[in-house]
Amino acid sequence: MADKITAKELKYLHYSKPMRLLFSIWNFIIDIPNKLWHLICAIGRAFKSFGLAVAHEFQDIFLTFKNGDWKTRISFVVMGFGSIARGQVMRGLLFFLFEVVFIVYTAVWGVHWIAKLSLKNLTPTTTQMVTTTVAGIDMEVETTVYGDNTLQILIYGVLSILFVFCFIYTWRLNVKQNKEAQAILAKGKKLKSGKDDLKSLVDDQFHKTVLALPVLGIVIFTVIPIVLMIMIAFTNYDFNHTPPVNMFEWVGWDNFNQLFTWGNGTSTFSATFGELLSWTLIWAFFATFTNYFIGMLVAMMINKKGIKLKKLWRGILVLTIAIPQFISLLYVSKMFSDEGLVNRFLINNGVVSSAVPFWTDPTMARVMVILINIWVGVPYLMLITTGVLMNIPSDLYESARIDGANPVQQYFKITLPYMFFVTGPYLLTSFTSNMNNFNVIYLLTGGAPYTLSDSAGKTDLLITWLYRLTVTNNDYKTAAVIGIMVFVVVAVISLIVYNVLPSMKNEEDFQ
Numbered sequence: 001m002a003d004k005i006t007a008k009e010l011k012y013l014h015y016s017k018p019m020r021l022l023f024s025i026w027n028f029i030i031d032i033p034n035k036l037w038h039l040i041c042a043i044g045r046a047f048k049s050f051g052l053a054v055a056h057e058f059q060d061i062f063l064t065f066k067n068g069d070w071k072t073r074i075s076f077v078v079m080g081f082g083s084i085a086r087g088q089v090m091r092g093l094l095f096f097l098f099e100v101v102f103i104v105y106t107a108v109w110g111v112h113w114i115a116k117l118s119l120k121n122l123t124p125t126t127t128q129m130v131t132t133t134v135a136g137i138d139m140e141v142e143t144t145v146y147g148d149n150t151l152q153i154l155i156y157g158v159l160s161i162l163f164v165f166c167f168i169y170t171w172r173l174n175v176k177q178n179k180e181a182q183a184i185l186a187k188g189k190k191l192k193s194g195k196d197d198l199k200s201l202v203d204d205q206f207h208k209t210v211l212a213l214p215v216l217g218i219v220i221f222t223v224i225p226i227v228l229m230i231m232i233a234f235t236n237y238d239f240n241h242t243p244p245v246n247m248f249e250w251v252g253w254d255n256f257n258q259l260f261t262w263g264n265g266t267s268t269f270s271a272t273f274g275e276l277l278s279w280t281l282i283w284a285f286f287a288t289f290t291n292y293f294i295g296m297l298v299a300m301m302i303n304k305k306g307i308k309l310k311k312l313w314r315g316i317l318v319l320t321i322a323i324p325q326f327i328s329l330l331y332v333s334k335m336f337s338d339e340g341l342v343n344r345f346l347i348n349n350g351v352v353s354s355a356v357p358f359w360t361d362p363t364m365a366r367v368m369v370i371l372i373n374i375w376v377g378v379p380y381l382m383l384i385t386t387g388v389l390m391n392i393p394s395d396l397y398e399s400a401r402i403d404g405a406n407p408v409q410q411y412f413k414i415t416l417p418y419m420f421f422v423t424g425p426y427l428l429t430s431f432t433s434n435m436n437n438f439n440v441i442y443l444l445t446g447g448a449p450y451t452l453s454d455s456a457g458k459t460d461l462l463i464t465w466l467y468r469l470t471v472t473n474n475d476y477k478t479a480a481v482i483g484i485m486v487f488v489v490v491a492v493i494s495l496i497v498y499n500v501l502p503s504m505k506n507e508e509d510f511q
Helices: 002-013 017-030 032-067 070-075 081-085 089-118 150-186 194-201 206-232 254-260 269-303 310-322 325-335 341-348 362-390 394-402 407-435 438-444 462-471 476-500
Strands: 126-134 137-145
Touching: 017 032, 032 070, 032 150, 070 081, 070 150, 081 089, 081 150, 089 150, 089 194, 150 206, 194 206, 206 476, 254 269, 254 476, 269 310, 269 362, 269 407, 269 462, 269 476, 310 362, 325 341, 325 362, 325 438, 362 407, 362 438, 394 407, 407 476, 438 462, 462 476
Parallel strands: none
Antiparallel strands: 126 137
């Protein structure tokens, strides 16, 4: 096997660069079934590990109850009892208070909201005539009687389920605390007091104290909205089903079927999604790498020996960053409009007879947004690459020049590999952020020209289309589906690229 691999590698070394590329692509394609099998095996191992972990937890709970004393066993029902009975009053009261709050909330509100998550047998909103007396005269007035609000049910239902999981985790923590306390006392050691617990929060447990608020913020402002978005994707929540006047309901996979079903017409939702997805990927590629290479080139030109006024050139580029994009992009958008400054100048000087369709021609509009994004993004990349270029050891270039390497060879053999190694993670994050680059597209074109169906324009990215579906059309279900698909695409690309980045695979190469 070793001989075969060696022969294969020797054969590869004799290939030209185009043949090496084709060879690598071919190997990637034929290796796809093997990678899929490894992925399936990895998923299977993950499920197995999860099952074993759950079984271990249940076993530990059973043994804790079996081997525990009466204080520990009562704590299975009355949380915190064991801690209070063993002198850890503050810890026990916190457990007990949490249990009381959970029971009260669940009995009064939690069960109600969770039961209604089925979105069945709900009370609809109705209008009725109500007799009222005004100045001694009986009058019939139409009034609206609001029924169940399905959006409210969804939000409070998710929060109630999350609260249940928090209670299960806290109950399990309570059981562990009793087991550990019983074991410590059995060894003749002293338990921590409430004062010791408070001291630990600013000492050995200080990291938990600091991270508590950010984690809570992530759960409230990131995790819960994502869960709600996923759930809305399985409903018919749109303009015609907007609570509290009109209720929405579960529709299963209908919204996803609409996305992946190609109709017989010339323009379908699936076709629109496919075209916008391809344009989003093309945009993200050019927006990332044009800025990267041009910014690197500008940095190298400024850093080159013999260039005077380096601080001035860097300062000019930095000043362009100080201008808010909101102002500069809107100004550039008006400059290149049909009645804008550029077209007026060209027409008045006889260069063109009619306005150049910078924003009305689909191809030209897409090229324009890429070019303007270069103008916006190059200063950032110039600053980033300047710092990296200054850290490349000058000895490498000296050795290359002694060996006869010209500037182009030095760039491709020293500069570029070093830059890719250091800035590889940045390129990945830049690519994913450009896929969701709302500002440039929305402020320059607003998605125009609108030659696609489903309220989408030729320069729209998936993120701007999603925005228009929610804000303009109130089509929340479709926007939720698109949001999920954007997440899937970005996640897949990120995982693949992250695992092939040199900075992740060979961390010691440039140490």
